[in-house]
Structures are given as structure tokens and as C-alpha cells.
Amino acid sequence: MEVPEQRLPTVNFEDLAMPLFDQLYNFARWLTQDTAEAEDLVQETFAKALRGFSSFQPGTNFRAWIYRILRNSFLSSRSGLKATVAFDEEDHDTVGSSDATPETLLLERSNREMVQQALAELPIQYREILLLCEVEEMSYQEIAETLAVPPGTVMSRLFRARKALRNGVESMQKPQGDRHGM
Amino acid sequence: MACDVGREKLDAYLDGELDSSEAAALSAHMRNCNSCAADALEGVQMKRAVAAAGKRYEPRARFREKITNHITTKPQRNTGWMWILAVPALSVIILSVGVALYVNHESARRQRVYSELTDLHVATLASATPVDVISTDRHTVKPWFQGKIPFTFNLPDLQGTEFTLIGGRVAYLAQSPGAHLIYQLRKHEISVFIFQDRGTETGLPSGTTNALSFNVDSWTQNGLRYFVLGDVSSEDIQALSKLLQDAK
Numbered sequence: 001m002e003v004p005e006q007r008l009p010t011v012n013f014e015d016l017a018m019p020l021f022d023q024l025y026n027f028a029r030w031l032t033q034d035t036a037e038a039e040d041l042v043q044e045t046f047a048k049a050l051r052g053f054s055s056f057q058p059g060t061n062f063r064a065w066i067y068r069i070l071r072n073s074f075l076s077s078r079s080g081l082k083a084t085v086a087f088d089e090e091d092h093d094t095v096g097s098s099d100a101t102p103e104t105l106l107l108e109r110s111n112r113e114m115v116q117q118a119l120a121e122l123p124i125q126y127r128e129i130l131l132l133c134e135v136e137e138m139s140y141q142e143i144a145e146t147l148a149v150p151p152g153t154v155m156s157r158l159f160r161a162r163k164a165l166r167n168g169v170e171s172m173q174k175p176q177g178d179r180h181g182m
Numbered sequence: 183m184a185c186d187v188g189r190e191k192l193d194a195y196l197d198g199e200l201d202s203s204e205a206a207a208l209s210a211h212m213r214n215c216n217s218c219a220a221d222a223l224e225g226v227q228m229k230r231a232v233a234a235a236g237k238r239y240e241p242r243a244r245f246r247e248k249i250t251n252h253i254t255t256k257p258q259r260n261t262g263w264m265w266i267l268a269v270p271a272l273s274v275i276i277l278s279v280g281v282a283l284y285v286n287h288e289s290a291r292r293q294r295v296y297s298e299l300t301d302l303h304v305a306t307l308a309s310a311t312p313v314d315v316i317s318t319d320r321h322t323v324k325p326w327f328q329g330k331i332p333f334t335f336n337l338p339d340l341q342g343t344e345f346t347l348i349g350g351r352v353a354y355l356a357q358s359p360g361a362h363l364i365y366q367l368r369k370h371e372i373s374v375f376i377f378q379d380r381g382t383e384t385g386l387p388s389g390t391t392n393a394l395s396f397n398v399d400s401w402t403q404n405g406l407r408y409f410v411l412g413d414v415s416s417e418d419i420q421a422l423s424k425l426l427q428d429a430k
Contacts, residue, residue, distance in 0.1 A: 013253060014250075014253050014254060017253065018250065018253075021241065021246065021249065022240065022241060025239060025240070025241040025245075026236070026237060026238065026239045026240070029238070029239035030236070030238070030239070035242075038239070039241070039242075039245050042241070042245075042249065043248075043249065043252070046249055046252065046253055047252070050252075050253055112231075112234055112235050115231045115232060115234075115235035116235045116238060119232065119235060119236065130232055130236070131232075131236050133197065134229055134232040134233045134236055135232070135233055135236035135237055137233075139198075139199070140194075140197070140199050155190055155193075155194055155199070156190065158193060158197075159189060159190045159193055162193065162225075162228065163189075165228070165232070166228070
């Protein structure tokens with residue numbers, strides 16, 4: 001009898017997916033900014049991933065695979081479409097400049113809530129890449145797989161995202177009247 | 183940045199994405215360049231700040247349970263070894279098939295009612311507006327139901343107890359309208375359902391039981407069927423039942 005050589009020992013979906021449950025929820029909540037929508041998104045992701053699990057290649061990156069499902073589900077949702085509409089990376093590159101400010105001082109002073117608020121106010125493309133890099137500690141290669149972009153784009157987008165976050169924190173620390181352009 | 187090392191490259195270094203020779207060269211450069219060293223320090227602080235700020239949301243236990251139940255491997259896939267356990271059980275079933283059929287029928291009926299009530303309880307608590315009449319005063323909540331349900335009932339005075347009345351709403355069980363009251367005990371919500379006892383859907387045996395990990399108590403009083411359901415202990419459920427039974 002012929003046994004297919006590539007057949008690996010059965011991988012259990014639950015064993016791979018459940019350890020990522022908390023992080024996936026956290027990521028979904030950051031994307032949607034709403035508890036009910038985040039729960040729906042995670043549920044949809046698990047349902048899709050479970051259905052498509054037979055097409056998942058054992059040995060490849062499960063984490064990037066399931067995050068990609070979550071992200072694609074979000075982008076096709078109503079709030080996802082709204083969040084991504086008319087986003088131009090170059091536009092966001094020109095907002096302010098953090099070079100003139102002593103950043104070390106800024107970030108030392110910044111507290112958790114301030115960074116959270118600045119993160120929440122970032123365009124979705126910047127928020128998600130920062131979360132994947134800093135919270136999920138994904139490599140550029142993994143981020144590229146998750147976002148379906150070339151690794152070079154990961155590097156430049158991260159650069160812009162960090163700059164936008166610095167500007168956000170900085171503008172929060174300035175008195176209201178001082179906020180640039182206002 | 184005063185020197186020509188780009189910020190992008192410095193970020194990639196801090197992210198551990200430079201190859202070893204580039205990383206070594208940059209590391210050597212930073213020992214002599216204050217500007218790059220300061221930027222690197224700020225970059226590390228920023229990475230830490232975002233990592234800490236980003237770990238912000240935790241899923242609710244109920245949601246975790248729902249997803250786990252959804253994806254857990256169906257039990258029938260592993261039934262092979264269960265025959266060992268099933269053999270003695272099977273003999274008992276064969277001997278008492280008549281009794282079992284009756285019990286199963288009753289149990290299925292009870293489970294169906296309890297599942298419906300559990301769903302109502304969970305769905306109500308998950309709702310943004312769990313109650314339609316919000317009041318801790320029984321003299322506000324009880325009259326609110328007037329004209330909305332075809333019966334009236336008494337609510338207990340909770341003074342000196344740990345229970346608090348949160349409010350109420352109209353609920354339906356087997357197409358019959360009834361009262362759904364929410365009580366709170368040490369941050370746990372307990373649902374009290376009151377329906378007319380029509381002897382069909384609601385005509386279940388009295389007593390405390392466990393449905394889907396919730397404790398449920400049920401009894402008939404003055405032609406009304408009461409259900410007390412929550413994730414607190416059965417003693418707490420019984421304590422609230424007693425208060426309702428003694429309400430005047």
C-alpha cells in the first residue's frame with residue numbers, strides 16, 4: 001500500500017490556535033476599538049481558520065496564517081473598510097517632526113495611558129504594524145506574511161508608524177494651544 | 183540625527199533584523215557616536231512603552247468558553263476507547279430501557295427549557311441594555327410589569343441581605359410572556375424568571391439542579407413557575423429562592 005510521504009502526524013487545530021487566543025483578541029480589540037466587534041471578529045477568524053485548517057501546511061507559520069485571516073476578515077468588515085478608506089502613507093509622513101524635541105525626555109515622561117491613546121489614534125496601518133512588531137514580537141518576515149507586503153515595506157512602514165506615534169505622544173504632552181497646526 | 187546612520191537602520195538594529203556583520207558595525211559606531219546612542223536608547227524605551235501599552239485587552243471568560251466549545255474536537259472522533267467504559271453502562275441501559283426512555287424524555291425536556299433560560303440569561307447580560315426597567319426598588323420594578331405580562335407577583339424586601347435588585351425586562355419562554363428580573367450578589371448577576379405554570383413547557387420537577395455549569399432552582403407557587411439561575415453557588419441560589427418564596 002502506498003502511503004503519502006508528506007503526511008505528517010495530525011496537528012490539532014485547538015493546540016495551535018488556543019495559545020494564541022488572548023493575543024488574537026487583544027489585536028482584534030485594537031483594530032476594531034469595540035468589545036462586541038472584537039469578539040465577532042475573533043469568532044469569525046476561528047470559524048474560518050477551522051474550516052480552512054485542512055489547507056494549512058503543517059510546518060509553515062501558523063501564527064502568521066491565523067493573524068492574516070483575522071486581518072483580512074477585519075478589512076472586509078464595515079469598520080475595517082471605514083478605517084482603511086483613503087489612507088495614503090506619504091500623507092502621514094509629513095505630519096510634524098519629532099526631531100526638534102528631546103524624545104528621550106518625552107518617552108520617559110509618557111505614561112502607559114498616553115501611549116495607548118496615541119496608538120488608538122494612529123491610522124490602522126500604523127497601529128497594526130506596531131502591535132505585530134512590539135506586542136507580538138513578530139519578525140519582519142512574519143509581519144510581511146501577515147500583512148501580505150514585501151519585507152522592505154515592513155521596514156519603511158514601521159519607520160513611519162514609529163514617527164507618527166512619537167508625534168502623537170509629543171502633541172499630547174504639549175499644552176492644548178501649542179498642538180501643531182491647530 | 184547628527185550622523186548619517188538612518189533611523190530606519192537603527193530601528194532594524196533594535197528589532198534584531200540586521201545581519202550580524204551590520205549589527206556589529208553599528209554597535210561599534212554607537213560607542214563613539216552620542217547622537218546614535220541617544221537615539222538607540224530612545225528607541226528601546228519606545229519599544230518597551232508600546233509593548234506594555236499594547237497588551238491592553240483581555241477576552242471575557244465567557245467568550246473564551248464559547249470559542250473553546252466551538253473548536254473542541256467533537257467527542258465522537260475519539261469514541262474507540264470509550265467502549266470499555268460503555269459496556270457496564272450499556273447493560274444497565276438494556277435492563278432499564280423503559281425507565282431510561284421516560285427519564286431521557288423528561289431530561290431532554292428539562293434541558294431544553296434550561297438551555298433556553300440559560301441563553302436568555304447570558305444574552306441579557308451580554309446586551310448593552312440588559313434591563314428595560316432599571317431600579318433597585320421593588321416598588322418601581324413590580325408595577326412596571328403591569329399590562330406587560332398576564333399575571334402579578336411579589337418581590338422580596340432585600341434589606342439586610344447581600345442581594346441587590348438591578349432591574350427587569352419582559353422575557354418569553356415557549357411563546358409565553360413572563361418577568362425576567364436581574365439580581366446582583368458580589369458582582370455576580372442572577373436571573374429570576376417568572377412564568378405562568380401551564381403544566382407543559384414549564385411543568386418541570388422542583389429543586390436545584392445544574393445546567394451548563396449554571397445553578398438553577400425552580401418551583402411552582404400560586405400558579406406561577408419560578409426559575410432562579412446564575413453562576414453563584416447553589417446555596418446562594420437557594421437563599422434568593424427562599425426570599426422570593428417568602429415575599430409578601
